[in-house]
Amino acid sequence: MNASLEPGSQLAAAQPTAAPRARATFHTRSKWLAALCLLPFALFFIAFQIAPLAWVALHSLSVEGGWGLGNFEKIFASRFYLQAIKHSLQIAFWSSLIGILIAILGSYSLRQVDSKLRDFVIAFSNMTSNFAGVPLAFAFIILLGFNGALTILLKQIGVIEDFNLYSKTGLIVLYTYFQIPLGVLLLYPAFDALREDWRESAALLGAGTWDFWRHIGLPVLTPALLGTFVILLANALGAYATVYYLTTGNFNVLPIRIAGLVSGDISLNPDLASALAMVLVGLMAVITVAHQLLLKRSYHVPR
Known part of the structure; x- marks a missing residue:
């Protein structure tokens, strides 16, 4: 056996x-x-x-056949290039801030409307987020140029006295236009994290609308808000085609200066353009590191 x-x-x-x-x-x-x-x-x-x-x-470290930091010294010693950095940061910051505020309201409102209208707005945002370059510049010239249809209308009804689309303020308006749909597309899924029973529980405990958003809603949305803001900043800092065709390269921002040094007939200097590009990379690196530090300090609400 x-x-x-x-x-x-x-x-x-x-x-x-x-x-x-x-x-x-x-x-x-x-x-x-x-x-x-x-x-x-x-x-x-x-x-x-x-x-x-x-x-x-x-x-960026190549200087007249040798190596060094001469290109960076030239950039930070020049008021012209410092102005380009300043303009780029100002336009990127304000267009991203205004864009994300409108995108927050739009994304939250989409949760409250009919599904057909919601699908239409999402599809429209998807389309307009890619509407840039020559068509966008041409559209804004027709609408908000010196003799644009909307500019003339607003002047006639007394809303504005003067508006210069080709100034820093005009570029902020232009940049905000293509920041909003991108912000909506990025923030709309984030509102899925907010549960309706959280709102009901907070109301039962006596919390008002502001208390709910301050202690629950905003802490939950903080990672998505910060991440979206960083993406909008990067989108604005690197924008080139729209501002070039709108101002024919005459407005002083970093992408215009880099392109001018690479393809210019008079001011051809690829090494200096590389240094400017590294400055742009450095700005984005600082923004990204700040974003990560803020995320670590943000609230974490268990689901």
Whole structure:
């Protein structure tokens, strides 16, 4: 009887050992397959993101055949380039701030309306978020230029006395236009995190609308709000086509200066353009680090 049980006992002893080995082999093959599928993306990322950034960083340190910080010294010693940095930051900040405030109201309101209207607004926001460059500049010239239809109408009814689309204020209005739909698309899903039973519970405990948003709503939305604000800042800081075609490259912002130094016939200086590009990268790095620090200090409400 002991002999007849030996094969079964051997099989039972082998099964616990074979199963982990099979699982380990399967996980190993899955990891290699995932890495293989990720390889094209990695190559694309290195070729079109890391390599150009490394090239720009390297050439920003090239000074008349040598190496040094001369390009950066020239930038920060020049009032012209400092003005470009100032204008870029001001336009990006105010357009992002106004854009995200309107996007918050729009995203919250979309939760309260009919689904058909909501779908239409989301589709419209998706379309207008990509409406930039020459068409957007041409549209704003027709509407808000010196002889634009809306400008003349507002002057006639006494709302405004004068408006210059080609000034810093005009560019803030223009940038805000394409910031709003992007902000709506980014913030609309974030409002899913707010549960209706939280509002009801807060009301039962005697909390008003302001108390709910101060202690529950805003802390829950803080990561999404900060992340969206950073994306809007990056979107505005890097905008080039719209402001170029609107002002024909005459307004002093960083992207215009970089393009002028790369493609200009008179002021051709790719190394200085690389340094300006690294300044732009540095500004975004500072904003991103500040964003991460603020996220760590934000409230975390358990779901």
